[in-house]
Amino acid sequence: xxxxxxxxxxxxxxxxxxxxxxxxxxxxxxxxxxxxxxxxxxxxxxxxxxxxxxxxxxxxxxxxxxxxxxxxxxxxxxxxxxxxxxxxxxxxxxxxxxxxxxxxxxxxxxxxxxxxxxxxxxxxxxxxxxxxxxxxxxxxxxxxxxxxxxxxxxxxxxxxxxxxxxxxxxxxxxxxxxxxxxxxxxxxxxxxxxxxxxxxxxxxxxxxxxxxxxxxxxxxxxxxxxxxxxxxxxxxxxxxxxxxxxxxxxxxxxxxxxxx
Numbered sequence: 001x002x003x004x005x006x007x008x009x010x011x012x013x014x015x016x017x018x019x020x021x022x023x024x025x026x027x028x029x030x031x032x033x034x035x036x037x038x039x040x041x042x043x044x045x046x047x048x049x050x051x052x053x054x055x056x057x058x059x060x061x062x063x064x065x066x067x068x069x070x071x072x073x074x075x076x077x078x079x080x081x082x083x084x085x086x087x088x089x090x091x092x093x094x095x096x097x098x099x100x101x102x103x104x105x106x107x108x109x110x111x112x113x114x115x116x117x118x119x120x121x122x123x124x125x126x127x128x129x130x131x132x133x134x135x136x137x138x139x140x141x142x143x144x145x146x147x148x149x150x151x152x153x154x155x156x157x158x159x160x161x162x163x164x165x166x167x168x169x170x171x172x173x174x175x176x177x178x179x180x181x182x183x184x185x186x187x188x189x190x191x192x193x194x195x196x197x198x199x200x201x202x203x204x205x206x207x208x209x210x211x212x213x214x215x216x217x218x219x220x221x222x223x224x225x226x227x228x229x230x231x232x233x234x235x236x237x238x239x240x241x242x243x244x245x246x247x248x249x250x251x252x253x254x255x256x257x258x259x260x
Contacts, residue, residue, distance in 0.1 A: 032082075033082075034057055034075050034082045034085075035075065035082065035084065035085055038061065038073075038085050039085075040061035040062050040063070040069075040073070040085075041062075041063060041064070042061065042062065042063065042064050042065070043059045043060065043061035043073070044059065044060055044061075044065060045059055045060055045102070045103045045104065045156060046058070046059040047059070047104050047105050047106045047158075048106065049106035049107060049108045049114060049138075050108060051108050051114050051137040051138060052137060053076070053136070053137030053138075053139075054076060054077050054078060054137065055076065055077040056074060056075075056076050056077075056106060056114065056137065056138035057074070057075050057076075057077075057082075057106075058072060058073065058074045058075075058088075058104040058106055058116060059072075059073055059104060060072055060073070060100075060101050060102055060103065060104060060118070061073045061085070061087075062100065065100070065102075066100055066122070066123065067100060068091065068097075068098040068099055068100055069098065069100075070091070070100040070101050070102075071087045071088075071089055071090040071091070071101050072087065072088055072089035072090075072101050072104045072116070072118050073085040073086065073087050073088070074086055074088045074116075074138055076137065076138050076139070088116070088132065088141050089101055089104075089116070089118055089130070089132060089141075089144060091120040091121075099120050099121055099122055100120070100121070100122070101118055101119065101120055102118065102119040102120070102121070102124070102127055103118060103119055103155060103156045104116060104117065104118040105117040105118070105153065105154040105155075105156065105157070105158060105159070106138075107154075107158065107159050107167070109188055110161070112188070113133045113134060113135050113188070114133070114134040114135075114137060114138055115131060115132075115133060115188065115189060116131065116132040116133070116134070116141065117129065117130070117131055117153035117154050117159075117169075117189075118130050118131075118132075118153075119152065119153075119155075124173075124174040125173075125174050125175045126175075127152070128146065128147065128149075128152070129146070129147035129151050129152040129153040130144050130145065130146055130147065130153075131144070131145045131147060131153065131189050132144055132145070133145075145189070147189070147192070148192055150194065151183055151192045151194060152171050152172075152173065152183070153169055153171065153183065153189075154169040154170055154171060154183075155170065155171040155172045155207065155208055155209075156207075156208045157170055157208060157209065157210040157211075158210070158211075159211075160211045160213070160219075162239050162240070164186075164239060165186055166184050166185070166186050166239065166240075167184065167185050167186070167188065167189075168182060168183075168184055168211060168219075168239070168240045169182065169183040169184070169185070170182060170208075170209035170210060170211050170221055171183050171209070172206065172207035172208055172209060172223075173197070173207075174207060177202075177205040177226070178199075178205025178206050178207045178226040179197035179198075179199055179200060179205060179206075179207075180197060180198050180199055180206050180207065180209050180221070180223055180234070180246070181194060181195050181196065181197045181198065182194070182195045182198075182209075182221075182240050182243070183195075184240065195240075195241070195242070195243070198234055198243045198245070198246065199245070199246050202245075202246065203227070204225055204226055204227045204228045204232070204246075205225070205226035205227070206223035206224060206225050206226060206232045206246055207223065207224050207226070208223060208224045209221040209222065209223045209234075210222050210223075211240075217237065217239070218235060218236070218237055219235065219236040219237075219239070219240055220233055220234070220235055221233065221234050221235075221236075221243070222249070223246065225248075228248060229252055230248040230249060230251065230252050231248075231249045231251040231252075232246045232247065232248060232249065233246070233247055233248075233249050234246050234247070
């Protein structure tokens with residue numbers, strides 16, 4: 001997972017904002033900045049949730065990706081305005097050492113708390129999963145909970161709530177090649193189950209799956225490929241317990257983010 005230079009990010013955001021604002025697409029209800037000034041020069045991996053109290057956004061921000069000062073920042077939309085960004089999680093360890101935070105993912109539990117998943121660690125190959133909870137729509141947060149060993153939570157994209165009440169989290173690791181797996185919790189992050197990597201031993205690795213619902217109870221996960229330049233897909237017919245081998249979709253990734 002690499003970031004573009006800050007100037008390129010701003011150029012892309014400005015261009016995208018202009019296109020959205022001028023498109024006249026009735027599906028676009030509103031296009032606006034969350035902030036125009038912030039106490040960090042770079043940010044990445046934004047996530048959004050609708051709570052009973054309104055919209056909440058989160059992202060990681062700091063000097064640059066991998067810098068120890070990178071934390072998780074949150075803003076809420078109150079009325080017609082977004083609140084100033086507030087840092088709600090850092091990678092400060094018990095010995096005082098600070099490590100970077102990564103990839104927040106928000107999920108609003110129906111009728112209950114707002115979950116904030118994120119990661120801490122020097123790099124994606126060594127990070128671990130963390131979780132915070134909010135009972136007031138993101139205004140205040142619980143103490144950080146470290147997820148069980150080997151559980152990372154949703155790695156970048158949203159978890160999905162199955163009809164069974166299970167929260168299915170699309171996840172991946174970058175420790176031995178790029179490997180996709182799926183994690184399940186039926187009690188909002190207190191206990192977990194995990195599939196094996198579905199692409200173990202496959203030459204073209206994949207990360208960052210995103211889950212889609214299809215008719216007849218089928219689930220599709222779309223993944224970012226490591227080498228081929230194509231979006232990869234896998235399917236499940238048993239609520240995410242087992243998955244088909246990864247295959248290329250017709251969609252090729254045209255923009256490759258340069259490595260830092």
